[in-house]
Amino acid sequence: LGSPQQKPKRLHLLVDVSGSMYRFNGVDGRLERSMEAVCMVMEAFENYEHKFKYDVSGHSGDSFNIELIRNDKIPRDNKxxxxxxxxxxxxxxxCMSGDYTLEATEHAIREIAKEEADEYFVIVLSDANLERYGIPPARFAQALTINPQVNAFALFIGSLGDQAERLQRTLPAGRSFVAMDTKHIPQILQQIFTSTLLSSA
Structure with missing residues (x-):
């Protein structure tokens, strides 16, 4: 499908490690789900480094760029x-309370596009808690779409009430997903990667 892959695809997984992730983990398991998603990515891309280069960073009230995994230092073992x-x-x-979702998203999109790659993906794992910090959904939509070359998506893995669904309705179609159950995450990731393949074919 499409032209043969010349360069590795680039993925930046951006995870929410803010205080609300810890605080509300007892309510809906959002922090555990986030950790499981990172674990899935580490395991899924093992031995595929020639096809996929990935980074994982976090954001919280402390910073918009907390380095967790660098693409040249991929964790090789379970330890x-x-x-x-x-x-x-x-x-x-x-960490301190606060929200750097917008800054983290824009930073990840800008940085990833600096490298040569076959395709660019930025996936933002979030608990949909933007309202609390006065961040309008339209502003988040803008952050996700600042570079048309980069396929950026939001994956909401926590929600108080219908927060995530409401937010999803206001974002561009196909750019956001809600996974309140870990078992849906692999399907969603697969959907993200195949949707861009199909649209560029």
């Missing part, structure tokens, strides 16, 4: 993977 998950957990437990 290293566990360290990354522990870092995510500890950070969300002790």
């Amino acid at each position: 290293r993977r566990l360290e990354i998950l522990k870092t995510m957990h500890a950070h969300s437990q002790f």
